[in-house]
Amino acid sequence: MALAPYHNEFICIICSYFTNTSPTPLLQRFTDLNTDTVNATFTPGQIASIKGSLLKFNEEDMQQGIFFISADNAETRVSRVVKNKPSELPFLFVLS
Secondary structure, three states, rough: OOOEHHHHHHHHEEEEOOOOOOOEEEEEEEEEOOOEEOOOOOOOOEEEEEEEOOOOOOOOOOOOOOEOOOOOOOHHHHHEEEOOOOOEEEEEEOOO
């Protein structure tokens, strides 16, 4: 599990399957592609990108993915991942 910067009361978490003996995903950079802001905020409804290593996850497993957690611990899973690659996860996050 890796943490990303937050926007207002949200925290972004990447979850993928790993065991105690496997390496953990490493988040290195969170970019709001609408404003080119790095490691700060994001624009809901626009594309953002997470770069790092070991980020690829199983999109069919609902326990894995990119999650935004609100201050009251409500989880929202990102449903639109543009590319699911080990080193980059561009995605669209829409607040409902």
